[in-house]
Amino acid sequence: MKFVSTRSGIVPTSLDVALAAGLASDGGLYVPEQIPQCSLRHAGATLADTATAVLAPWFAESKLQSSLAELCADAFDFPAPLRPLSSPGDHLLELFHGPTAAFKDYAARFLAGCLSRLRDPAASASTTILVATSGDTGAAVGAAFHRRDGFKVAILYPDGRVSPRQAHGLGCFGDNVRAYRVDGSFDDCQHMVKQALTNAELRARVPLGSANSISLGRLLPQTAYYAHAALEFRARHGVPLNFIIPTGNLGNALACWLAKRIGLPIGGIVLASNANDVLPRYFNGDDYAPRATIATLANAMDVGAPSNFERLRWWHRDDAELRGSMRAFSVDDATLRDTIRRAPDRHGVVPCPHTAIGLEVLEQLRTDGDIRPWAVVATAHPAKFETIVEPLVGHAVEPPPALATALARPATSTPLEAHSKALCSVLLQE
């Protein structure tokens, strides 16, 4: 299987090249020439087994094919339970049981495993993984590459726009992982990373890699937990499972769409956005119009220009077809607060602010008379956002053990101005 760019400016290339590069040299996103089909009829015994089976067609011609089972065993070694909520047909797909308590742990660990194995053992200079984060990506990528031979990590996050615990989680690694607090928004951070990755002169001097959700090494593994949940659900209930996905940069939701497209039993897909409503506006008929980011309580979704939209568009003939493939809703902060406040009574769970947006959308669908089985994707553990969640639910939310360990370590970060030159100069100094 060969991969091309959404901007059509490269010759078809292998998965291994696409994984190592992250972003295509013309600035576009890698996409397969054709989407493979997955013949899997039943979930594997474990999530890792399902992941191996679902990813196999993509890796058929990769150097990593023989390591795929091992890669999946390493990345998918914590569960993704589908927990029934209080009302019949309502579920939570809990993706926050990993080391940094957010769904991004799965894909970050998978990508780190791929890049380690693809690395030329004779290379002397280490590769610096650049990552722009609105909070959780940086921690997941930092954890996945921490003390990995041959790699450094530079994490860029918008200063003051991540929770105190998130900031701590980004700065607590040390060793080969460095956190930069950027005087700007997440979109600025993302722009700086894109500029650096497409700067050939810089890359000739400093080997760079990407780990953002634009990387195929992040997108593809995320199909696994949708596959596993949907196959198990159909085995038990005989019908497809529908998903509501808290969405920012559109990586997680795109993986759900891809899982459906390769043939898995997934019904409806609904994107749940915060007040950054570029996607809901588009799906309701407006032109696609990226805009400046608005800061919200669900900060990991504060994205005004969702990168993966370029892939979604590439995979559809026209706007009408794309708008038919999913729906999207926006939830403002005031509504989100109410949803968190009533979630313990109404649903039997304490959600993080991102997950709460999904729950709110579920409530709206139920009010509109939708009786299908839905799974809201729980993207992070509420203890990561304790300053928001605890006052609303009226009690402390204990961090899970891995998060507690990270919080006990000291943390530091380096200030950085929000322009590409500032990033280039720190990368050249290192």
Ligand SMILES: *Cc1c(COP(=O)(O)O)cnc(C)c1O
């Ligand atoms: C990253 C993140 C999201 C948004 O996921 P995308 O793949 O960027 O759409 C939602 N919730 C949490 C907790 C996140 O960390």
